[in-house]
Amino acid sequence: MNVVAAQHSDGFVVYDGVQKSYDGETLVVKDLNLSVARGEFLTMLGPSGSGKTTCLMMLAGFETATSGEILLDGKPINSVPPHKRGIGMVFQNYALFPHMTVGENLSFPLEVRGMGKSDREKNVMRALDMVQMGAFANRRPAQLSGGQQQRIALARALVFEPELVLMDEPLGALDKQLREHMQFEITRLAHDLGITTVYVTHDQTEALTMSDNVAVFEDGRIQQLAPPDVLYEEPRNSFVAQFIGENNTIDGVVKEIRGDTCVVQLDGGVLIDAKPVNVSKVGERTRVSIRPERVEANKERLADDAHMIKAEVLEFIYMGDVFRTRLKVAGNENFVMKTRNAPDQVRHKPGSMIEIGWMPQDCRALDCPQ
Ligand SMILES: Nc1ncnc2c1ncn2[C@@H]1O[C@H](COP(=O)(O)OP(=O)(O)OP(=O)(O)O)[C@@H](O)[C@H]1O
Numbered sequence: 001m002n003v004v005a006a007q008h009s010d011g012f013v014v015y016d017g018v019q020k021s022y023d024g025e026t027l028v029v030k031d032l033n034l035s036v037a038r039g040e041f042l043t044m045l046g047p048s049g050s051g052k053t054t055c056l057m058m059l060a061g062f063e064t065a066t067s068g069e070i071l072l073d074g075k076p077i078n079s080v081p082p083h084k085r086g087i088g089m090v091f092q093n094y095a096l097f098p099h100m101t102v103g104e105n106l107s108f109p110l111e112v113r114g115m116g117k118s119d120r121e122k123n124v125m126r127a128l129d130m131v132q133m134g135a136f137a138n139r140r141p142a143q144l145s146g147g148q149q150q151r152i153a154l155a156r157a158l159v160f161e162p163e164l165v166l167m168d169e170p171l172g173a174l175d176k177q178l179r180e181h182m183q184f185e186i187t188r189l190a191h192d193l194g195i196t197t198v199y200v201t202h203d204q205t206e207a208l209t210m211s212d213n214v215a216v217f218e219d220g221r222i223q224q225l226a227p228p229d230v231l232y233e234e235p236r237n238s239f240v241a242q243f244i245g246e247n248n249t250i251d252g253v254v255k256e257i258r259g260d261t262c263v264v265q266l267d268g269g270v271l272i273d274a275k276p277v278n279v280s281k282v283g284e285r286t287r288v289s290i291r292p293e294r295v296e297a298n299k300e301r302l303a304d305d306a307h308m309i310k311a312e313v314l315e316f317i318y319m320g321d322v323f324r325t326r327l328k329v330a331g332n333e334n335f336v337m338k339t340r341n342a343p344d345q346v347r348h349k350p351g352s353m354i355e356i357g358w359m360p361q362d363c364r365a366l367d368c369p370q
């Protein structure tokens, strides 16, 4: 077992040096080491094709790892037959059996496990009540809305009280309002029942609002594994900074590194202080990253060591709770400043020149992708 996995070998789910290739040439999952604690809600987040579903399928036992090992409760997953793994699953297109009623759909996984009729009925009703579908036991899936079907799929995954639930984009087909409601329902159920959940999505808002920890995937690798707030506040590299939340970037060159600050010369000439997060030496290209809500046009709201830099106002959008001002800064025409709507907040006019600033610690010097 390698070092990373050994540190986490007490996890309920452990991926230990897992690789996967479908064609024997390209690795779509590369040296995956990941540990999920009992009761944790972990989300695999990443762009299309980054390997999320493949990772989930290997855990479910529908795909086998090309190398490495997956452990469930300390045991290699291959040694446990699928029906004894106690894994509940919900997939975007994991259809309910159309010829069965809702009640029969839920009863089925219990029947497979050899549960008697009266216990089955009790468990089915309890699972339906959990997703507020108690009145629908006799309907067929075709007589339900998309959201209701998805709730039944969730109830079916939970009915046999699994220790582990896997979900792959389960809310993708739902409209925004229902999706948000179901996000809340799923996390509430998972926490109330103490279920360990591995959830897959490419929607970063969903990942941030639902998870204890988020693993950000890119091209078969985890770029960062962290709780939502850490992921947003302290992205480790440019990919994560750009993928999670809105982000402003300016490219430049590292001029000096001293402890926890560095000096960056932005393209265009301006020198600024930044926090060296993913830079190692003077002369290196860097991409500095600043969140829109950390940009300020009122110097009085910033401490003395804040930078002020010239910016041209390109667009002002009144969004109710916030003002969104698009600026041209050091050549970047998509630099966004987000300010809270307050009586003393200036509404900047397009075409005007202003000065904006931020605190050096809110400006992260990251890798500069080519
Ligand atoms: N059965 C398969 N045979 C061959 N290649 C596959 C197979 N399934 C997936 N792939 C490839 O493996 C890579 C990872 O796919 P995967 O489905 O794991 O991505 P994903 O992160 O779930 O993407 P999405 O967000 O689009 O669902 C992709 O390049 C994909 O084309």
Ligand SMILES: [Mg+2]
Binding pocket: 052, 053, 054, 168
């Ligand atoms: Mg997928």
